[in-house]
Amino acid sequence: MAHPEFDALHAAMRAQVDQQFLPGVSTALLRGREVVDRFCHGFADKEAGIALREDHIHRIFSSTKLVTSCAVMQLVEDGRVSLDDPIEAYIPELGGLQVLRPSATRIDDTEPARSSITVRHLMTHTSGLSYGIFDPGTVQFAAYNARGVGSPLKSLAEMTTVLAGLPLSFHPGTQWEYSVATDVLGRVVEVVSGASFGEVLKRRIFEPLGMVDTDFWVPEAKQERLCTLYVGVNLMNPTEPGLLRADDKPYPGAFTKKLPKESGGGGLVSTLGDNVRLVQSLIPGGPTLLKPETIAQMWQNQLPAGLCVQFPNLPRFENRVFALGSSLTIGPVPGNPAEVPGEVSWGGLAGTIWWINPRLGIAAVLMTQRWFGFGNPYAFEFKQQAYRALGF
Numbered sequence: 402m403a404h405p406e407f408d409a410l411h412a413a414m415r416a417q418v419d420q421q422f423l424p425g426v427s428t429a430l431l432r433g434r435e436v437v438d439r440f441c442h443g444f445a446d447k448e449a450g451i452a453l454r455e456d457h458i459h460r461i462f463s464s465t466k467l468v469t470s471c472a473v474m475q476l477v478e479d480g481r482v483s484l485d486d487p488i489e490a491y492i493p494e495l496g497g498l499q500v501l502r503p504s505a506t507r508i509d510d511t512e513p514a515r516s517s518i519t520v521r522h523l524m525t526h527t528s529g530l531s532y533g534i535f536d537p538g539t540v541q542f543a544a545y546n547a548r549g550v551g552s553p554l555k556s557l558a559e560m561t562t563v564l565a566g567l568p569l570s571f572h573p574g575t576q577w578e579y580s581v582a583t584d585v586l587g588r589v590v591e592v593v594s595g596a597s598f599g600e601v602l603k604r605r606i607f608e609p610l611g612m613v614d615t616d617f618w619v620p621e622a623k624q625e626r627l628c629t630l631y632v633g634v635n636l637m638n639p640t641e642p643g644l645l646r647a648d649d650k651p652y653p654g655a656f657t658k659k660l661p662k663e664s665g666g667g668g669l670v671s672t673l674g675d676n677v678r679l680v681q682s683l684i685p686g687g688p689t690l691l692k693p694e695t696i697a698q699m700w701q702n703q704l705p706a707g708l709c710v711q712f713p714n715l716p717r718f719e720n721r722v723f724a725l726g727s728s729l730t731i732g733p734v735p736g737n738p739a740e741v742p743g744e745v746s747w748g749g750l751a752g753t754i755w756w757i758n759p760r761l762g763i764a765a766v767l768m769t770q771r772w773f774g775f776g777n778p779y780a781f782e783f784k785q786q787a788y789r790a791l792g793f
Contacts, residue, residue: 407438410786417779418443421642423752423769424631425453426779427673430787431764434686436677438790446629448646455673458614458627459768460656462667462749463775466583468606468615468679469665470524470726472590472598474695475605481593484524484725487517491589494565500529501540501568508544511568518573520589523582525703525723529569530580536713541570550581553652556661557588557598577708577723587665598663606690610682612675617663618656619670627656627670630751632772639777647772667750676766680755684764699725700745700759736781738788748775754783763791 407430417423425443429436444450445457476482482491489496495518499511514529522528533545548563549555555563564585570578587598594601599617607615619627630650634643656670682690689696702722710718710728720732720742727745734741743760752774754767765787771777 404438406792407440407790410438410783410790411440411442413782413786414440414779415442417782421644422633422639422777422779423771423774424629424644425457426767426769427453427455427457428768428783428787429673429677429766430791431677431680431684432791433762434681434684439673441673444629445626447631447644448629453628454626456614456626458619458623458670458672459753459770460628460630460749460751461669461671461676461753461768462751463747464671464676464749464753464755465665465667465669466726466747467755468602468669469583469586469590470699471606471679471683471690472602472665473520473524473586474691474699474725476590476593478692478695482520482589484521485519487519488523488528488585488589489517491592492561492585494562495585498529498565499568500572501570505540508540508568514569515572516574518569520586521703521725522573523586523589524725526577526579526582527574527704527708527723528580528582528585529571529573529576529578530564530582530585531570531578532580535579541567553655553660553662553664557584557591557663557665560662561585561588574705577704577711579712581666583666583726584662584664587663590665598665606679607675610675610678610690612671612678615669615671615675617668617670618659624657628770630770630772633774633777636773639774644771650772673766673768676753676755676768680757680764680766683757684759684762697759699727700729700757701725702729702731736785738785738793740788740793741784748780750775752777752780754780756784761791761793763788763793 427441430438445453498514518528531541630647631644632647635641704722710721727747730744744758746756748754752769752771757764
């Protein structure tokens, strides 16, 4: 599409590629459910000179969490899951857990949890679970990695069994910590549905929405469309230009074969078009994946007063709270447009981004493949330019 109001956005994204911050980037902007702009520039494989197309397949990592959250809310609509059910109603071994004492230096320095983890805690990252990624040097980081919590060779059932033998980082509902909670939700979906997580997603989300290229792996016939993954030359300084191939991340051969874990927190691959279909299905004006009242509930803050999004060694995101499966912006955020309050959003470790602003009736999807890219300067530039192009 060629419309002057989008020229500045296109130029800004083209510059991100040409200045070696992104290998390639494809974007879509929506007013209501209508896609009003699509843009694609750069490479799916720089070294091979393969130009990026909209049908190229990306590792979407934590953008998977939106899909999982929708699957859980479908079960809530069915009356088969309640947000305030204790987790042991579905996964008995996760009842009666221990919690690390605040000053613990050993994994066995614990006290009994004051309450059960609930489905709502899992949806909002207030369960007390950890990730074993973002907090190196901590007791939990060492334990999660030693026990292989994140291993792709463990099924969701095996992963929850491992978690049952580890303490929580805090009492459920008292803090916010990004974690494997959404993977546990995938196991809840399996238990309630009596089928594998991937089978449920295919039957209830991917097939109804026509998401033909979204799965937990890329079959051989499609592997020529899998984008190469890149990493910045200086992981600690995303303003330094330059990209290196990252064929070994998250491990060599990732996503090219079917493995036991179908990660609800970060396991999917997908395309720009498939992600647009998912976002459209959560916007009024046509058939929606969930009931309108369910979607409205998903976009409401679920955190107790005083809690917000916060990652280790980073400042608190004071005006970014959490809804059911995504962050919710409730006030001004540095680097974001003034009109951002009301927006729900999240992204993935390789730089994919989605956001919906129900208050303004706009949405966007960005696909790229830069390892640890989410939150880099291009994300802020994209949002500023996208809001401006959409008239805000």
